[in-house]
Amino acid sequence: MEMKELRGSRGVLAAVALLIIFIGVTVAFVQLNGNVARGISPEYNRLAHLQQPNSLSAWVYDWRGFDTLIETGVIYVGAVVSVLVIGRGLVRMKQVEGEEPVPQTSLDLKIGSVNAILKYFIFPLVILLAAYGILIVTGAATSGGGGFQCGVVVASAYLIGAVFFGKKNPLNFRRKFLIAIGSFGWALYALLGLPGYLVTGYWQYNVGTDLWSSIAGFPAQIPSILHTIFGDPYRLALVLKGGTFYSTAGIVPLINIGEAFNVIGAICLIFLVFIYGWSDTEEAKA
Amino acid sequence: MIELTLQFLSFMASALLILIGIAGMLFLDNLIKKIIAFTLLSDGVNLALVSLGYFEGGVVAILTPGTSVAEFPQNAVLIFGPGIVLTNIVIGVSTTAVLVALTMVLYKRYGTLKASKVLKGERK
Amino acid sequence: MVMLFPMMGGEITPIVVGFAIGFLFGTQVYSNVSRRTVVMIICLCIVGASLFQAPVFTWSLIGGYITDGLSFAAPFISATIGILLGWAVRGGK
């Protein structure tokens, strides 16, 4: 235990502050318990049967889709920054002699000790995990799941491969590939807002589902070609109490693919750089 | 008298996790342990957000065959809790990655993980 | 509830998309395993697909729905095949 800092007066102060925070949070939670206001939440579920069965996915990618665009940016930024800290894109001023950055060396993974039988099953496991990730992203609109989950599953497949096979990772993502799909994913997500923006002026309006063009005050009619391109490939028949609804998730499945690519690129790149470090010469070679 | 409902218990658990997380971040000296404490804190916040959406008799916010269209909006659990948890997870992952990267670099420079040694002020 | 709806786009598109993404990742696969392993992967994949079941609101045979309690996650199978094909075409040994 390193509780050295607890001893001084600063430690006592911090402990008292901590106690106050704890009591405050507890009191707030006690007051909140059972008194949570539903607010606007039920509104979001009211039209679920017209767009997609997974109401959470609808909230994340459609109702509040722009939030998620920036949130996707957070993970992109996380990857860029942590990779930059390790060495990709460190900058120096031309005029000033600064401290040299620490050279990053790759970790030494001892893969010899892995059981041979285990190793025999790891390759199918990696492939099937990757396929499972893809299943998750394709089913985002109907079941729990989506881009981020897909990205994490594929990244875990990558990490398992790296742990058991070292440099002979079966899912041998190259640096340029990861950077490219990460960037492509975020750009795809960002640019999927363009059709809605050009037609209606609302960024990321879901032109495939098109819930609102019949409401008074909506600025434009959605051309039928956009329905065909962005809506029809995802049309499903929902059999519910209250009738059968032919709904479509519109651009949401495409957005999910963008998000998945971004997350795969970002998280695999973080893993890769943490394990193998970064050197510019390797990127030039690849 | 406070009733020990599921929501109340999970709120208390999250308060405890938040306490442990903040205490760990303030008092532990090891940088990696600090980062672990941060993930605990972030999990506590996630738990609070999830339990915010819970209410007695709520159903998952996903339509399944045969669900009643008219009753679904009122029956489904509050949707912003899980939605914000997704964001918090993403933010937690990114922040942790940046923290670990900085810690790795500083460890390679100084050969120690002790915050008191690594972060000692040495400004000229 | 056996009901065969006219086939909807939402049941086919995931299969195609799964195959395409799988192919893309397959081009990055690097391994030199035997043909037996590949057969094993395909068998495991079909077992897994039956465990995952077809996506909700899938009613057609192509989507993997056979009857209540017996259905296959078709995107999973197509993604696995995509990965294997991508590996065969562009991947490394």
Add this chain to the structure above:
Amino acid sequence: MSAVATNLWTIPLFVIIPIITAILLNLLYNKSRTIKVIAIASSIVLFVLALISPYGFQWFTGQPGVTPGGTYTFDASIFSYRLSLEYYFGGLQQILITIMSLLLVFVVFLSASSLRKNIGPYIALIFLLFMSSAIIIMVNDFYHLWIGVEMGSLLLAGVVAASGESISQKAALKYTFFSALSGAGMAIALAMILGVTGYSNITNAIQYIMSDNLSSLSGVLYIAFGFFVLSWIYAGGLAPIHPLKSDVYGSAFPHATVMLQTQSKLMIVAMGLIILRLFGTLPFAREVMLSVSVLTMIMGVTMALIQTDLRWTLAYLVVAHSGLVTLGISLGTVQGITGGLFQAVNDIVYMSVLLICCEAVMYFGKGTSIKTVGGIAKRAPWLALAVVIGAFAASGVPPFNGFQSEIILIQASLSSGLPEVAAIVLMVSVTTFIALFKPIYNIFLKPDNSPIAMEGDAGAGIATMAMVQPTSPVPKSIYLFLAILIAIIIVLGVYPQLALGFVQDTAIKVVYFPWVP
């Protein structure tokens, strides 16, 4: 100018153009020439957009508002619960984003020409920094504000640590630890407000709090306020944690600090206004904010006095002057808020002048410490003039812009019955001048008699030649940027109405109609 447009075309572009530019630059990585062209073109486009944009809302994803009667509406003036994410672009947003995008042009140009090696990711981060700041100032939604702040803190860590030096890595690590803590705190605050009101839209939340009797839930509001103030403190680097933020400012490249301080001021303004709008009715809310500001000012200037490096002096002064901005906002009167917002605008400009001068001093190759550099006025007289004007503006000397906003702040604190605070504002101006005088005298006016220069005189003949024929290595473009910024300083100093017209509207709305964004 139709203020009720809910699909204003410029708002998404402020976010999407930086995103696409950043992605491109990150991919280009080391192709410096292409990077420079794309980055400068894109930042000029952003500047023009900010200049010409009309005012209005953008309801992202085009979801309408729900009226209490259950019908849907696309009219922003009708009372409705917003289903979509709402951004607002008005006068305050226009002036702040215009200045920020002008600075972005300069910063991009400076970083592209003064840095070597692979500049792609670094400039990409600067663009994203612009984006996150624009989000924070325009957004009318807690949830999104939180995402913006979190993203900003990660970007800040990246921009600071990009030099690869241990001091900046340490500053980034410390700041990221605190950002992790306060980000979690902000998430708790978000959870509390969502739990109490059920709305993440700030307008709706305020209306709910005002209309409903929340006396049984007041503890929740207090805790939310506490955590919100914590993250406000962290975002602006205010009093208890000011060393963290000034470490960040001091160890980043000066041109990056231009962007970082702009971001921080925008965060202070946006979050401060939101706290005031939402929690202004709570007792003690303004007093807490006011004491934080006063503490920040005093701590900042005192620390600035004892620095021996221009970079670090500026780092502490930026923090101290953030205190002036927050002071105005926390007074909570129309005059005070006007003064605070105007101070934010002025502060961004004159601090940028000083920081760009600091960057120019680095071109002489000896750093910015008063122990190593000297006699720069002889080699670059215009630079010396610029830094002196910047110092005058910062210390509130007429006819420069700092004077105009500080006089408003002093009047506002006097009319709120707080003469002590007015005295502290005066003290900050005077101390700023003293703190800046020492480095300016040593670096610019005193003859160069540093040990390195002596050594150069004795050892190599080339160095002596350079001393004999003083030439400035500072590129012409820096003088152009300084001239533009100084022109803004003087224009705002002589005609403060130019800027006041933009910010007054917001101040009135915050005080009398807090629910209107």
